[in-house]
Amino acid sequence: MNPIIVALDGPAGSGKSSVSKAVARRLGFAYLDTGAAYRALAWHILNNAIDASDEAAVVDSLRTFDYSIGTDPDHYFVRVGADDITDAIREPRVTAVVSLIARVPAVRVHLNNVFRSLMQATPKPGIIAEGRDITTVVAPDASVRILLTASEEARMARRSAELPTETQANTASQLRARDVADSRVSDFMTAADGVVTVDSTLLAYEETIDAVVEVITSRTS
Ligand SMILES: Nc1ncnc2c1ncn2[C@@H]1O[C@H](COP(=O)(O)OP(=O)(O)O)[C@@H](O)[C@H]1O
Numbered sequence: 001m002n003p004i005i006v007a008l009d010g011p012a013g014s015g016k017s018s019v020s021k022a023v024a025r026r027l028g029f030a031y032l033d034t035g036a037a038y039r040a041l042a043w044h045i046l047n048n049a050i051d052a053s054d055e056a057a058v059v060d061s062l063r064t065f066d067y068s069i070g071t072d073p074d075h076y077f078v079r080v081g082a083d084d085i086t087d088a089i090r091e092p093r094v095t096a097v098v099s100l101i102a103r104v105p106a107v108r109v110h111l112n113n114v115f116r117s118l119m120q121a122t123p124k125p126g127i128i129a130e131g132r133d134i135t136t137v138v139a140p141d142a143s144v145r146i147l148l149t150a151s152e153e154a155r156m157a158r159r160s161a162e163l164p165t166e167t168q169a170n171t172a173s174q175l176r177a178r179d180v181a182d183s184r185v186s187d188f189m190t191a192a193d194g195v196v197t198v199d200s201t202l203l204a205y206e207e208t209i210d211a212v213v214e215v216i217t218s219r220t221s
């Protein structure tokens with residue numbers, strides 16, 4: 001049987017990764033972090049000293065991009081070849097170049113095919129895939145489509161709490177710049193037709209999980 005697909009989009013720091021992972025655990029679903037693939041490609045490019053602004057070189061680097069990701073929420077990992085880069089892809093040097101490579105159309109086409117294969121191959125009854133364009137481009141026919149939002153202030157406070165070595169001002173300006181760059185590629189600030197918005201600004205973390213689970217169960221049972 002085809003797995004139930006849940007598509008979830010939103011801006012940086014809205015809670016996509018942490019909430020999707022927790023929701024997947026609760027429902028016995030798999031979890032697909034699509035941003036990790038863009039981050040892994042950015043890491044691969046830095047690792048091979050390729051200029052991230054050179055589109056042709058970025059596209060060429062896909063030939064040697066041997067990517068794998070864990071979709072079990074309890075065994076999450078990100079690898080390129082034999083390198084485990086689960087933590088390395090969160091480093092600010094990777095975050096700083098990821099939007100540059102994510103704007104390249106051939107990169108998006110390549111990764112979207114990877115995402116669709118991973119979703120179809122899940123051994124679980126469902127999979128929750130999160131990113132920027134899952135509800136609109138990667139899986140517009142998903143059974144459930146959600147936009148997870150939060151005010152810019154809340155998102156910045158959350159990201160700052162995760163990156164204690166960075167100054168708050170640095171984290172905020174990087175997050176803002178990335179949202180601006182990313183929103184030129186995908187519209188993840190407004191819900192497309194049929195997409196349910198969950199605003200987490202005034203919700204506690206557990207309440208956000210409950211709200212997303214409620215949207216999914218009300219549409220799949
Ligand atoms: N109400 C909330 N909803 C979602 N996340 C929250 C909430 N309150 C605090 N957080 C925290 O904010 C952070 C959001 O980060 P993350 O899940 O990586 O977001 P994204 O994947 O959208 O960038 C996590 O550390 C999460 O625990």
Ligand SMILES: Nc1ccn([C@@H]2O[C@H](COP(=O)(O)OP(=O)(O)O)[C@@H](O)[C@H]2O)c(=O)n1
Pocket residue numbers: 011012013014016017034035036038039098099102130131132133134178182185
């Ligand atoms: N579906 C997606 C997911 C991520 N991305 C890109 O990948 C980057 C990292 O995504 P992420 O989800 O890990 O970022 P955070 O929101 O967790 O900070 C984004 O800034 C986008 O440039 C994308 O273009 N499309």
